[in-house]
Amino acid sequence: MHNLRVFAHFIRGSFLAVARGSNGYYIWLLALGILIAFGASAYHNQLTHGLITSHMRDQVSWGFYIGNFAFLVGVAAAAVVLVVPAYVYNWGPIRDVVLIGELLSVAAIIMCMLFVTVDLGRPEFVWHLMPIVGTPNFPHSLLTWDILVLNLYFLLNWFVVTYILFTAFKGHKYNPRIVLPIIFLSIPFAIGIHTVTAFLFMGLKTRAFWHTALLAPRFIAGAFCSGPALIFLIFRVLQKFGRMQISEAALFKIGELLAYAMALNLFFVATEVFTEFYAPTSHTIHAYFQWFGLHGDASIAVYTWAALGCNVLALIIFMVPKFRLNLLVLTAGCVLSFSGIYIEKGMGLLLPGFTPDSLGEVYVYTPSLNEVLVGIGIWAIGALLFTWMARVAIAITKGELRLQRS
């Protein structure tokens, strides 16, 4: 009973922490609110007229939404990478910031769920997927696996974050016997959510472009490039606006980690390019579309080469100590890495799988304005959730938000 009352205090304190702020904070909220309003109105338009408001068609039946979903699963998974040095090896400098990584996981998974939901033709029937009331096609359908592991991963992260913050709120130190086992469990789960998401695509034998054992490793490598890069950028922002002290040692550690991840990612790209183009088969047409375009339309190829350029530049920055140990250059490297992977693991992964379609037709998909607006709305929701969670976390870790003993 006592704990419940304390938790009520915790919730109320959290509300106060997100309700009050500087003018800059209110402007940020207003900006996000406007983007969310645009997204909501675009989604309303989609619900009114159907997915015909998108540019997806029978030939390319998944597009911008699922591309963002696949990318964000990576972001959610990668946040936990920082957890390993923090808790398992007890490396101090990074532990202060690992909480932010887990908050990012929580926000990213919520965005994942939203992207899948807006992709549904009949979202109101989503209960058909649920156990007991619906008839989930488990274990046959990988989509049911994905929903399962994403939800479990969400619960794990949500629990750890809430527990750590709540104990800090009470002025205690968290109990490692509760936290550590869950942290350990979340590591295979982080790999798991991304592997299962890759299996979602790899399991389709008719889509030759995805039907490769390299897809899951490529997903993981890409995730370890984009996730930590995003965390790095968020830290830089929090350093500037969030009153948060983050040691340079922790930031440079992320740069070091990114060097390994990006090297591995580009190595995988190279092996795939070699297999496709040294010994081409009829299936190579998808890779050809990806790198050079088909029927005179090379719009996708522009993105592919742009992603490659971003990633190679990022690798150079991460590898050369002179660049990596310069915070400004390292920041640029993280922007490049994040953008490169966003293209590569989002639409870059999705569209060549569908083009040419299964009967050989080339339909060059680009998202409609309505799709992009819905997507921006979801990213804004993610940013808003993250902002609020981070504000609470910072207020608690700084001791501003604490249980008043009366």
Next chain:
Amino acid sequence: MGIFSRSKQAQEQPNGASKGSSRREFLKTAATVGAGAAVGAPAVASAMDFDFESFMQKNFRELSDQELQAVIERLERKYSKQYDKQVDVSAIGPMDGVLYGYGLDISRCIGCRRCVYACVEENNLSRDPEIQWIRVLEFERSAALREIKLEDGNPYYDHEQVPAEGKFYIPIACQHCEDSPCSTVCPTGATWQEPDGIVVIDYNWCIGCRYCMASCPYGARHFNWGEPNLPAEDVNPDMHIIGNVPRSRGVVEKCTFCIQRVRKGRMPACHEACPVGARKFGNLLDPNSEIRYLLDHKRTFVLKAELETHPKFFYFWGTEGRS
């Protein structure tokens, strides 16, 4: 009244009446309690005419006989009123000892697309946006000497007269695979293979995730991207509940071998419409059927055999070599 009989599969999975009703009640409560935010999506989607009964309707394979009867009566009432004609919705089940197979004689097909249009009319396909279950690809005759590459096919050919000089044609619809990837990947079990080999969709259970479309090797599955538009005067009132009942926006649909016809012993509409007899249809389990004759005496092939989905749709050259 629809002809009322169920598939074996459905009978093997009887649903305890108590379980079914408690679930129904739970859902009703949940929906009533959360009428605001929790079920906001349907409210936004069609605040005017939200069909609560079809929203609560169970998976076709879990409906008890009484529940199915109620659904059929409701659909017949709904469509008869909507289209202003007597609509008959059937749930006729598979016949014992029947496994349907289709044959297509590439040497006869002239690419006239009469099968395409017959299918549209028979199966109540949306006229706008236009959906067609059969896609006819046109190929260069010389290409067949080497191999058939689907990328070389053109579905958008438009000639004064067919067959065009130096071309041949391959119509493609659902191949009703024995190991159908679409039903494996469906997350809700809304699509499955009936005992007579027909791959069907429960249009009321599909949530529109389109995973099946990503998995289909033959581009046979079509999505209702917009509100389907079916003029009342064009409605075929002879319907089957997992066949040609009108679909709603946001669900996937596909060829069912005209389940509403073949289970009553008739031929599929495309077969009937073909002016040159290129289409063959019958029972693969009957050694005296025409489909078995051509499997035994012609060199048949299936599309994308390397994927091992084992289609029950066979192509062959009946009257000439590959020229």
